[in-house]
């Protein structure tokens with residue numbers, strides 16, 4: 001009774017003072033996710049888009065790609081090494097994470113490990129008192145850039161290699177040095193390469209991964225099989241035309257997974273394990289006097305086939321024997337970054353009138369089609385109505401303005417799972433692009449010249465549950481069609 005009377009009293013009060021009772025309305029709730037979902041660290045990784053890799057070590061001085069393990073540490077002498085220059089190069093290219101090879105297959109350690117003298121301590125560099133990992137980490141942290149490390153499992157120098165337990169202990173000892181001494185590490189890189197003289201050498205990946213997670217809370221582990229980021233299956237920088245972030249981890253074996261499965265992922269995959277596309281700006285991973293950086297057109301092609309196919313690009317830029325990134329590479333990387341900015345800083349979708357086949361909570365503001373042109377590419381998205389049987393589409397209308405573009409960018413709200421399986425893009429009713437997956441980012445670079453159109457419609461032909469689109473862009477790439485035709 002008391003409840004009733006106080007309710008009645010409130011109503012009377014509201015009536016008396018003419019409170020605007022009806023102005024508040026509850027927000028429409030977001031749709032349910034479709035599992036699996038990315039972790040917070042994976043989402044952060046995905047938004048970086050481009051990461052820099054640096055292969056550096058004895059191979060830099062022997063002009064080789066795979067060291068033998070018999071190199072004399074005295075050859076390691078990068079006389080003017082300056083990690084600040086490495087990091088400044090990355091920053092100028094818009095890169096926020098850099099990964100250094102702390103040890104490659106030759107076993108030479110760029111930091112003074114207490115478990116071996118096959119390291120910087122036996123080199124003339126800084127009179128054997130130097131630590132490349134330390135200098136790299138300090139330069140990066142002071143400039144707000146995150147760091148990652150690669151510690152090669154295969155070790156052609158270490159005598160314990162091939163002896164299962166003692167080598168795994170050695171490897172774990174080094175892993176602990178790297179993950180305890182240098183503060184926060186955002187990515188660690190593992191491969192499954194093995195010596196042909198010790199084909200039965202077992203790497204204790206489960207022990208290593210558990211140790212990594214114990215020591216570094218927000219790290220992403222890269223390997224063929226994750227735990228957090230998977231290899232894309234090739235070293236060309238190309239993801240599959242279809243590319244799912246989802247895959248079955250149980251179907252992957254580190255060192256011998258099927259290339260096409262890694263390249264494309266699995267729409268029924270139970271693990272969120274997005275691919276990273278590793279490729280070098282030059283032919284080799286290490287610096288060689290005889291090699292040059294790839295032309296800009298090649299790098300852009302890689303960008304469209306990696307970042308534009310729902311992946312992160314891991315671009316290797318190797319320091320030279322002086323200990324600096326060569327000027328040619330610095331310049332090429334700068335051109336690459338500038339080109340990406342030129343293409344994507346103008347979005348012709350902005351200013352369009354946008355409508356869609358339906359909208360979740362039809363009276364609400366939360367999931368309207370206009371969400372695809374705001375700044376938030378993750379948590380602000382267009383969602384169609386539940387249970388709508390018709391085909392889902394969203395249309396951009398330039399009205400009196402003619403839209404001129406040759407790149408279409410589509411992004412899914414992956415925070416709620418990757419969903420879209422098949423989509424088509426029409427300009428004034430004519431089909432201009434068609435594809436399968438979208439994921440975090442899908443770029444269609446149109447082959448048939450520049451499109452001039454008033455209306456652009458994206459049709460979702462098939463998806464796991466409702467498609468959720470967070471961003472759409474119509475861009476002009478002058479590097480593709482230089483004359484604008």
Ligand SMILES: *[C@@H]1O[C@H](CO)[C@@H](O)[C@H](O)[C@H]1NC(C)=O
Nearest residue numbers: 162195196197198199200201
């Ligand atoms: C590796 O293991 C296989 C099968 O267990 C065995 O036949 C082979 O001799 C081993 N090789 C070496 C080098 O130990």
Ligand SMILES: *[C@@H]1O[C@H](CO)[C@@H](O)[C@H](O)[C@H]1NC(C)=O
Nearest residue numbers: 247248251261266268269270
């Ligand atoms: C991945 O796992 C799911 C769920 O168990 C299964 O339906 C699917 O067929 C698997 N994919 C492959 C390629 O085996």
Ligand SMILES: *[C@@H]1O[C@H](CO)[C@@H](O)[C@H](O)[C@H]1NC(C)=O
Nearest residue numbers: 320321322324325326327328
């Ligand atoms: C390494 O790069 C720096 C910076 O461009 C340059 O000054 C130096 O000469 C290069 N070293 C070699 C061996 O090419």
